[in-house]
Amino acid sequence: MALGKAPPAPGETGLGVTALDVSTLETYGTHTLVLLRHGESEWNLENRFTGWVDVDVSEKGAQEAINAGRLMHEANISLDIAFTSYQKRAIKTLNLALEELDALWIPVTKSWKLNERMYGDLQGLNKAETTQKFGDEQVTKWRRSYAVPPPPIKDDNPYHPKLDPKYKNIPKKQLPLSESLATTIDRVLPFFRQTIAPQLRKGKKVLIAAHGNSLRALVKILDNVPEDKIVGLNIPTGVPLVYRLNRNLKPVELPGHAELISGAYLGDPEWVQAKISGVKNQAKAR
Numbered sequence: 001m002a003l004g005k006a007p008p009a010p011g012e013t014g015l016g017v018t019a020l021d022v023s024t025l026e027t028y029g030t031h032t033l034v035l036l037r038h039g040e041s042e043w044n045l046e047n048r049f050t051g052w053v054d055v056d057v058s059e060k061g062a063q064e065a066i067n068a069g070r071l072m073h074e075a076n077i078s079l080d081i082a083f084t085s086y087q088k089r090a091i092k093t094l095n096l097a098l099e100e101l102d103a104l105w106i107p108v109t110k111s112w113k114l115n116e117r118m119y120g121d122l123q124g125l126n127k128a129e130t131t132q133k134f135g136d137e138q139v140t141k142w143r144r145s146y147a148v149p150p151p152p153i154k155d156d157n158p159y160h161p162k163l164d165p166k167y168k169n170i171p172k173k174q175l176p177l178s179e180s181l182a183t184t185i186d187r188v189l190p191f192f193r194q195t196i197a198p199q200l201r202k203g204k205k206v207l208i209a210a211h212g213n214s215l216r217a218l219v220k221i222l223d224n225v226p227e228d229k230i231v232g233l234n235i236p237t238g239v240p241l242v243y244r245l246n247r248n249l250k251p252v253e254l255p256g257h258a259e260l261i262s263g264a265y266l267g268d269p270e271w272v273q274a275k276i277s278g279v280k281n282q283a284k285a286r
């Protein structure tokens with residue numbers, strides 16, 4: 001992956017305008033948690049279901065990651081510790097954003113528990129073609145419902161996680177063959193409670209660089225988003241989502257917070273909204 005040298009076009013960065021007055025952040029809650037979805041991946045670009053397939057960030061995705069670092073810098077966000085998945089699109093996004101913040105030194109913990117939701121046998125398929133074949137209702141259920149898992153990955157599928165050496169130490173029966181949002185929560189929540197929450201309680205400012213659906217799982221937990229509303233939650237690539245939490249690690253509603261959630265995205269709200277709509281519309285039949 002070569003990093004493009006051309007500066008991003010005006011209007012592509014969201015820099016310079018943010019709905020959240022970051023100078024007042026300290027007045028909301030006591031703990032800072034920032035969620036960051038990786039920058040555009042090669043398969044986001046090709047509009048393919050990705051899940052546990054370990055694709056890289058695209059050139060645009062790398063720029064989005066750098067931009068995420070700039071947005072945090074502009075907002076005076078300082079970080080103490082970071083968490084990410086086993087997947088290179090999240091790891092690279094984290095590194096590029098931290099580099100921009102001059103914070104590459106902070107401790108980073110990687111865990112497969114923060115991986116993208118396992119997309120089963122849909123992995124590798126084009127989203128728009130899948131909608132043409134199975135219909136909008138079915139694909140929306142697979143992508144965004146709370147409890148409906150995609151079809152499980154077949155044993156001879158070349159993207160089967162048992163073939164990936166990074167999962168060799170995970171007991172085979174723990175390796176998911178497909179996951180709904182509900183079963184993604186079943187692995188994300190214990191990791192959050194056991195490993196991330198103690199750091200927040202110690203007063204550490206935490207960044208989690210992860211994926212569209214592992215972050216939807218976290219947001220569902222933090223904000224207690226009702227199951228029938230979670231279908232409407234789409235997380236854009238490369239836009240830091242800032243939470244302030246109270247002593248009980250419950251989120252405090254921030255000014256300029258996004259729909260359904262208490263956290264606020266950094267960057268120009270129109271720019272953020274356009275990026276959210278882009279994610280929502282990926283599966284539209286063309």
Ligand SMILES: O=C(O)[C@@H](CO)OP(=O)(O)O
Pocket residue numbers: 044048049050051052116117119143212213279282
């Ligand atoms: O393909 C995937 O793994 C995810 C994130 O890119 O897609 P979706 O937004 O359709 O859940």
